């Protein structure tokens with residue numbers, strides 16, 4: 001049997017010291033790494049470097065609200081933990097609650113979902129939408145960066161060799177918007193990798209007509225999650241009309257670049273944008289516009305009252 005060299009730090013400080021002195025591969029839930037390093041049935045995975053397991057570090061497993069009212073999620077929090085936490089923003093809880101199956105959600109961590117830099121990852125969509133930041137710590141200091149900048153491109157992140165992602169900080173939630181939307185198109189309603197997932201949110205001025213803020217992000221539509229402030233600003237300060245909706249749709253169509261099944265992905269994106277904005281302009285009572293064509297999945301997180 002092959003030997004796997006392994007560090008299991010007991011504290012974050014110890015983990016950062018190990019990272020500072022050694023070239024290690026960080027393993028959190030292991031749901032990506034165990035698959036990418038798997039071998040024939042019965043053989044243990046082979047890792048090219050020693051592995052450092054961080055999944056049990058208590059400092060990385062907390063979800064709290066900081067003194068600025070931002071939601072701070074420890075890097076090793078699992079999808080299940082996030083889906084069940086009422087202090088996590090609705091869009092993120094939706095995404096976490098539809099990742100894989102129960103077993104996967106109990107091991108997959110939020111930092112792993114960001115660090116694998118997959119355009120199909122479920123959590124980056126909401127994190128881009130809500131201007132989330134990653135906190136990066138090393139033995140010598142810490143810094144923060146927007147998730148949308150931290151994910152540089154397909155499979156590439158802005159992580160220095162001695163750093164760990166320790167926290168995800170989310171300044172906004174559904175409370176900052178009048179209407180919200182999240183829809184994952186997959187081959188099944190759950191336990192399916194995203195074909196395309198759209199997150200949207202809108203806020204009106206006091207007149208309930210003029211758009212104060214609009215946000216739109218899409219996964220599985222290019223080399224990384226797509227969001228464009230230029231496209232969103234088409235709506236800001238204006239009233240929603242059919243013409244403006246088509247303007248937004250046409251502009252976002254230029255931002256996305258789906259490779260497989262491009263026309264399906266483009267058309268699904270157009271329809272979801274059109275649906276959200278058309279419905280929001282009617283000011284329905286329900287803050288959530290569209291969840292599985294009106295079918296609210298049992299157990300799916302609801303927005304805060």
Ligand SMILES: Cc1cc2nc3c(=O)[nH]c(=O)nc-3n(C[C@H](O)[C@H](O)[C@H](O)COP(=O)(O)OP(=O)(O)OC[C@H]3O[C@@H](n4cnc5c(N)ncnc54)[C@H](O)[C@@H]3O)c2cc1C
Pocket residue numbers: 025026027028029030031032033034035054075076098099100101104107108109110111112113114115116120121122123159163164165166191192193194
């Ligand atoms: C059957 C199956 C179904 C899946 N379904 C989905 C799905 O529906 N939606 C979805 O989005 N994903 C899905 N995935 C992919 C995977 O589960 C997720 O990307 C998951 O969030 C990865 O997290 P992890 O903790 O398991 O990562 P790991 O495998 O432990 O690590 C992944 C990467 O992140 C790095 N990393 C982890 N934590 C840190 C940290 N704190 N600091 C720095 N780097 C870190 C690791 O070094 C590694 O490069 C699925 C995977 C499988 C096997």
